[in-house]
């Protein structure tokens with residue numbers, strides 16, 4: 001049947017994932033089909049270990065393996081209408097496909113959440129490795145390229161929205177490279193630390209202890225089939241902090257994207273005009289102002305962040321589960337996949353935008369020149385102090401006020417001041433050149449950019 005995405009309710013399912021490829025990828029790891037597929041994988045892992053322990057023959061494994069291949073969410077949902085219990089519905093669908101001899105072993109000794117939480121750990125881990133980290137790697141790759149190209153492009157650094165002292169545009173980007181790169185490491189670590197369970201209804205292995213003499217090792221063996229580990233102890237559910245910490249790495253990554261998007265948006269303000277999003281020849285900026293070129297993609301990323309960041313609160317609420325569990329984390333927990341989808345779509349959008357962005361170097365220089373005579377106040381004060389001027393900060397500050405009044409430069413006024421001039425004469429030629437050519441006041445901006453770019457080019461090879 002043709003998919004009509006416009007009948008879906010969530011904007012994630014139509015507006016923000018229209019390209020078929022994008023939809024396919026996200027759907028494979030995040031959809032309800034993925035839920036049922038991975039839950040069935042957990043049921044199969046259980047059977048495999050029961051077989052290894054001699055509880056059932058290899059034909060039972062074969063039967064269940066064949067059965068889980070063909071189970072569809074439609075079927076499970078139909079069965080749930082009868083059972084009103086989602087995991088029992090899945091179990092019935094498997095049982096209906098296997099012989100009466102195999103049936104007793106399906107779901108043997110497990111409680112529903114053994115299957116559900118373990119399946120969630122598989123899906124989040126795989127989504128991290130197959131969706132999120134590859135998307136971040138692509139984003140990092142384009143950022144690394146631009147940062148390298150612009151490593152010497154002089155830009156005025158801004159604090160409080162005011163001109164401060166110079167940096168390079170590549171240096172500004174390097175900060176984001178470092179922040180995002182470290183998030184990649186944190187995401188990988190948190191994803192690898194997700195846990196499953198096979199410890200029964202209250203976590204104390206009550207049911208599995210009836211037949212299995214080492215149920216704690218049995219749990220480890222089932223999870224090992226799936227590449228997972230158990231938590232040191234569980235209730236009916238896996239300790240919630242594993243998923244909470246994982247999602248935190250995602251939401252804080254989203255925060256970095258939003259911060260970057262904000263910066264780029266501000267640099268596109270008409271008065272600043274230092275960077276721009278690619279604007280296609282037939283693209284429309286405004287429905288009424290034909291001249292507009294709006295930073296719509298960066299605005300979209302910020303907007304998505306506003307939608308998904310607050311959802312972290314739901315995970316904190318889901319931390320609380322009464323006694324050995326209640327079901328109030330069930331419906332809410334199903335929405336974690338939307339945070340993942342929102343993040344991946346935003347990463348991909350930024351990657352596309354940065355691949356086509358333009359950098360207006362002339363305008364960067366023009367903006368820099370607006371305050372080139374005043375921000376030398378900082379190097380001048382530091383140098384004067386370094387040569388022993390007893391009150392260099394105040395002396396230079398007064399010159400900046402006078403410069404405003406008279407229209408003269410701080411440099412000129414300093415030379416006219418006999419006291420200051422005495423110290424100036426001790427400056428080395430290089431120090432004098434720096435005061436006369438403020439574009440030299442870059443500190444280690446270029447070197448740091450080169451270091452960060454090289455560091456992350458290397459580290460990205462691990463992803």
Ligand SMILES: O=C(O)C[C@H](Nc1ncnc2c1ncn2[C@@H]1O[C@H](COP(=O)(O)O)[C@@H](O)[C@H]1O)C(=O)O
Nearest residue numbers: 080084085086087110111112113201236327330331
């Ligand atoms: O192994 C068990 O099932 C033990 C049982 N706890 C449960 N564990 C897991 N799922 C359960 C549980 N109870 C209900 N359900 C079913 O969960 C589904 C909740 O649906 P929704 O609110 O849409 O997320 C919905 O299908 C519910 O029927 C207990 O009594 O402790």
